[in-house]
Amino acid sequence: MALVPSLLEKKGEELCLKLPDAVRNSRREMGKIVKYNPFWFPYASEELKADRSFVLEMVRASGWVLSFLSADFRADKEIVYEAVRNTGYALMYAAPELRADMDIVFEAFQQAGREFGF
Numbered sequence: 001m002a003l004v005p006s007l008l009e010k011k012g013e014e015l016c017l018k019l020p021d022a023v024r025n026s027r028r029e030m031g032k033i034v035k036y037n038p039f040w041f042p043y044a045s046e047e048l049k050a051d052r053s054f055v056l057e058m059v060r061a062s063g064w065v066l067s068f069l070s071a072d073f074r075a076d077k078e079i080v081y082e083a084v085r086n087t088g089y090a091l092m093y094a095a096p097e098l099r100a101d102m103d104i105v106f107e108a109f110q111q112a113g114r115e116f117g118f
Contacts, residue, residue: 063087
């Protein structure tokens with residue numbers, strides 16, 4: 001779809017609100033958009049936001065996506081682990097029980113250290 005490259009060159013909430021349903025429902029197109037800018041994840045269709053495999057792919061691309069997920073996904077150990085593996089600071093968006101999980105915390109601190117060059 002030729003629309004995506006032109007979308008990626010533009011910014012702003014107004015553009016996101018005007019995304020055609022065909023793009024918002026497209027795993028491929030929304031995947032490109034969210035990988036370019038994870039803060040556009042909320043503009044994906046409800047079906048994509050509820051699709052565990054899509055969510056997993058997006059948190060692997062950017063841990064910041066975790067901040068936009070439902071409570072169920074924030075409590076999903078695999079999703080949270082992949083999010084903090086990408087972005088250590090995503091730990092703050094995990095469910096409380098996972099913020100206390102030593103595997104998750106260790107991975108988050110390892111990633112945060114890499115982000116600071118340690």
